Amino acid sequence: MNQPRITEICSIKKEAENIFSIAFDDPRDIKPGQFYMIWIPGVDEIPMSVSSITDTTKMITFRILGDATKALASLHTYDKIGIRGPYGNGFTIAGKSLLFVGGGTGVAMLAPAVEEALRKKIKTTVIIGTKTESEIFFDQRLHQQGAHVLITTDDGSRGIKGFASDLAKDILEKEQFDGVLTCGPEIMMKKLLTVCDHLNFQASLERYMKCAVGICGQCCIGEGMRVCVEGPVFDKQSLKKFFDFGIYTRDASGKKIKF
Amino acid sequence: MNKLITKIGNLQFENPTILASGIMGEDAGSMNRIIASGAGGIVTKSIGIIPRTGYPNPTFVELEHGLLNAMGLPNPGIDAFSEELQQLTKTKTPIIGSIYGANSEEFINLAQKMESYKVDAIELNVSCPHAKRFGLEVGSDPVLLQEITNAVKQSVHIPVFVKLSPNVTSIADIASAAEKGGADAIVAINTVKAMKINIELQRPILANKIGGYSGKAIKPIGVRCVYEIAERVQIPIIGAGGITDGKDVIEYIMAGATAVQIGSAVYYRDIDVFKKICNECTTWLHEHNVKKLSELVGVAHT
Numbered sequence: 129m130n131q132p133r134i135t136e137i138c139s140i141k142k143e144a145e146n147i148f149s150i151a152f153d154d155p156r157d158i159k160p161g162q163f164y165m166i167w168i169p170g171v172d173e174i175p176m177s178v179s180s181i182t183d184t185t186k187m188i189t190f191r192i193l194g195d196a197t198k199a200l201a202s203l204h205t206y207d208k209i210g211i212r213g214p215y216g217n218g219f220t221i222a223g224k225s226l227l228f229v230g231g232g233t234g235v236a237m238l239a240p241a242v243e244e245a246l247r248k249k250i251k252t253t254v255i256i257g258t259k260t261e262s263e264i265f266f267d268q269r270l271h272q273q274g275a276h277v278l279i280t281t282d283d284g285s286r287g288i289k290g291f292a293s294d295l296a297k298d299i300l301e302k303e304q305f306d307g308v309l310t311c312g313p314e315i316m317m318k319k320l321l322t323v324c325d326h327l328n329f330q331a332s333l334e335r336y337m338k339c340a341v342g343i344c345g346q347c348c349i350g351e352g353m354r355v356c357v358e359g360p361v362f363d364k365q366s367l368k369k370f371f372d373f374g375i376y377t378r379d380a381s382g383k384k385i386k387f
Numbered sequence: 388m389n390k391l392i393t394k395i396g397n398l399q400f401e402n403p404t405i406l407a408s409g410i411m412g413e414d415a416g417s418m419n420r421i422i423a424s425g426a427g428g429i430v431t432k433s434i435g436i437i438p439r440t441g442y443p444n445p446t447f448v449e450l451e452h453g454l455l456n457a458m459g460l461p462n463p464g465i466d467a468f469s470e471e472l473q474q475l476t477k478t479k480t481p482i483i484g485s486i487y488g489a490n491s492e493e494f495i496n497l498a499q500k501m502e503s504y505k506v507d508a509i510e511l512n513v514s515c516p517h518a519k520r521f522g523l524e525v526g527s528d529p530v531l532l533q534e535i536t537n538a539v540k541q542s543v544h545i546p547v548f549v550k551l552s553p554n555v556t557s558i559a560d561i562a563s564a565a566e567k568g569g570a571d572a573i574v575a576i577n578t579v580k581a582m583k584i585n586i587e588l589q590r591p592i593l594a595n596k597i598g599g600y601s602g603k604a605i606k607p608i609g610v611r612c613v614y615e616i617a618e619r620v621q622i623p624i625i626g627a628g629g630i631t632d633g634k635d636v637i638e639y640i641m642a643g644a645t646a647v648q649i650g651s652a653v654y655y656r657d658i659d660v661f662k663k664i665c666n667e668c669t670t671w672l673h674e675h676n677v678k679k680l681s682e683l684v685g686v687a688h689t
Contacts, residue, residue, distance in 0.1 A: 129449050129450075129451075131449050131450070131592065132585065134585065167592075208588065210592075339446070341654055342657075343411065344447065345411035345413050348411065348417045351416045352417035352420025380461055381440045381461050381464070382467075
């Protein structure tokens, strides 16, 4: 039933500047790319993709942006939160060689997909792009699991100076990949889509969500595609049809907000 | 022959299943998808004068036999909404603009703008159970409701529907007031005031604490309300509340409804629920040797 299950926080960890991970008990199956609605009692309920999966616990990773994430980051072990889900469709992970492109906190939800690819013996390259060095996280985790990890920063404080999408374009010209999986700012993902015409391409989108079960219509994109049900991961064919992809999102009132 | 064609005044619906307000009706893309999935008509999300963010989450929770929500009337405001309606694919499917306001002036302003956006009818939301100043505070006062209905009727040339709440002592009295105000149809019912408390956290789940209950659990309440209203008014009634399959439609029609609105069933049976329900209705009519659905309107009143 789609109502919050109350669970205890097992651990909370600072990953990078303003970025935190919370692990909680949940034995349910969840696919990389799927998400929970996280209820912070008395504050808000927000969608969060899973950033780490074990049989007994799941993790979410987020940047402090507003009241809800601020409240989440101030929680402690054994504090209680409500979780609904998992929701959405998740990534399809197949092929011999995959490129993952995570912009900003996007790498958080890509991480379990990267790990699944590695378990499937898929050759895996990950680009992590952030504004600056202090915002980089999960690079060690993914490197240690066997992924080829590349870093870009806008200010050049670490890795290659520039945007993740530009590095992706360079690599795609030189190396063979069967697919590109991405999560990050929509403009970055739209840029990537234009260079992935010949590849399997999957992008995870973010929209303001309320019901998360496909009836309120708050998260719709294109011709009524629900990010909470048909997404959050969409393939190339769908993304190309979304006239608003990379153009605008909507706030809580449904008003258009240009990127 | 299409057994399901439905008329409300001069408005013709290919079938009696109309998307209820508040479900996927906020943007052109969603409305286009619902039209393509076979709805006979669409009611937009309720639109007010200025943008409104609604309540913080949680705004939705599934309960044992229905759904509970307190969205708080989120909408981008009437001016921004013109763009959405302009982007609707041109079809024969009637579009009904739902509006909410705090007084006659606001309702008139909204109704006139909606009419200028070329909707086919107006639905007055005077029954939202969880929005302060708006909704139920208007819809539980027969004098105020008659005045507002009349004011809107005088200011537009398209049909005006009034959507009523079951959260009143006598819904038939309220329906009668809307009829006296000149309403072209009554829509009954909106959601039923309800609440869910999480016993582990000892607190209500919804941020607004109280919300509106919809889905299967409220169908008997809706059928009763339609039946009572049908005994009191001459104008058509659009039934709503827990309609999930074809038999539910037949039951509402027999209680006195001419058409129905579908909301929570989009959750239970997904977006193509309109086609599914219409097929079930047609099958039922065939099996019972009924030539057309309209023959059944109000037959349960003996």
